[in-house]
Amino acid sequence: MKSGLDDVIAAETQLSDVDGAAGRLIIRGVSLDDLVATSRYEDVSALLLGGLFQEGFDAGKLRALLGPARVALFDHVAAADPALLALPPVEAMRALIARLEDGEDFNAAIRLMAAPAVFLPAVLRLKSGKAAIRPDASLSQAADILRMLNGTLPTVEQTAGLDAYLVTISDHGLNASTFASRVIASTHAGLTSSVLAAISALKGPLHGGAPGPVLDMIEAVGKPENARTWLAHELDRGERLMGFGHRIYRVRDPRADALKAALRPIVTAGQVDDTRMALAEAVEQAALALLRERKPDRPLETNVEFYTALLLDALGFPRDAFTGVFAIGRTVGWIAHAREQVLDGRLIRPQSRYIGPVPRAA
Template identity: 65%
Template sequence: MNSGLDDVVAAETVLSDVDGALGQLVVRGVSLDELVTSARYEDAVGLMFGGFFSPRDWAAEIGRARADVYPLLHYTRSSSDLPPTDALRALLARLPDASDADTALKLIAAHAVFTAGTLRLRKGLAPIAPDPKLTHAADFLRMTTGVAPTERQSAALDRYLVTVIDHGLNASTFVSRIVASTQAGLTSSVLAAFGALKGPLHGGAPGPVLDMLDAIGEPTNAYPWLEAALARGERLMGFGHRIYRVRDPRADALKGAVRLLAASGAIDPMRLGLAEAVEEAALELLRRKKPDRPLDINVEFYTALLLEALGFPREAFTCVFAAGRVSGWIAHAREQALTGRLVRPKSVYVGPVPREAA
């Protein structure tokens, strides 16, 4: 029995391929390197949804969907003290549970609108209505911060949303497929997937990366601090991955976005210098202390710096990740519903055996 299902093939998919040995990610036949430099998030959504929904102007329709779901923010005003993840989950549950393109559009739009609105309500501020004419990334930032983002800020968030849109059969994506296999609607699949994403072993490490940087404080402290953490048996946040045995390609994509922001002055050079010193020291230590276990930087390390620079609080990082990944969850749910079967694995009973009658 394989309790973690490692190397167990549970689905055939046209959506993405993760090559952990080579450090490559392919999304519908396009390498991640090409995708992040050639596609906006709306373009990536169209790529993911090809064959699952009829062709349409995804950018325009996602913009209109943001306006459509905005009134639902009314329901969170009395619960604005909830953590952002819980508030988002409650609001998503108010969307219709169908399997059509309209539901898919509302789910994509809702992650940005509800996250931004919830964050403003938590500050005692009024939510900002969407602008359907803006790109999804630009409007997400504007609704969150109340300020029109710069072109580079919008491009950086766009790159992030594209980078995390899909990543093989990870825990949350597998959950979305399991729910879809029952013929439940897309909202059910997305809510279940989001529940899995909340778990700290799946989507919860970007925030702790910043906690680590804060604790280290200065570049000169990086090596001794990290060495002491490893000596205590602690995990270094932002390093290592269940699949990748070399560098996570998403980390390089996001490091490029961080440098894009740094060039515009949107990131404190000292903060970036600290992060790069920590990266260098951690990689050296991991190679020396764990030579038989390849551990490299993962997507979470530069995600933390990127989202911090864009003005998102740490407690909302999971929500922002979900705003990108929701399209992947939807595409997998549609693929499973159209081409798969009800997911019903077998378990092995290891409990007590009933006594035989005397």
């Protein structure tokens, strides 16, 4: 028995390959570097879902279908009553997704890809006392998300930044939420059930709940010259440095570099304070140096959470919504894994080893 199922192969997949030793992520035969450089959300979605449904489609058709789907789903926002809005954003978003019917077909997949993109911005605006904004079917998924969140059309740099994020986190092997999606799919419960299970796994702080504290850490440091002293004090207290280390990667998380590159044009265009970026880079360098000194036998490099926090903050998302934004991008991966499981897999039913008391003989 291996705690946490370390090194246990639980599925064969054509969707993504995470090479932790080399620091490489491949999605359907394309490296992450190439994907981020050439693709938008609709492109990577078409890549992931290709061959998993009877319908033929490309990125253009997906964009044409997602726009009207977002508009149709907006009616569900009316169900966001005060009790629902009192929940954390990701839980409120999950509650609205739970209103959608289950199904295994292509239409169900389109609805689920569009749903979090509509529901999260609506929930965030309603929680802040503003009116939710109806989707615009003519826009791309990334551009419409930012328009519904901020109330204005995003800049080219902002749209490209969110697209880069959605592409970067679209799929990542058999992580906890993806495994949850496949387990539910193996029962043939339907795609909505698979996505809801995945969101429930994602919101746990050990999986998708860590980017927000990265900003807390950077703000606590305050100035670049304070970085080493502040971080050393945290390590002395036995605290983790948020945004560093990963269960799989033994070298730098390739997604961190992709997101840092996506953030740079927003900073250069003057759409976010460049002093914040300079502070973040100082914190990153000080943290990496300290971790190599203090833990020389344990590789702890920058992970996806560090620049996720900075990018999403620059785009206008509050930090308590970061997990929900992650779900917007990862939903297509969850759907792809669910379909792969239904088409090629069996009911997932592992064994357990009983270690409790045994009956005494009479």
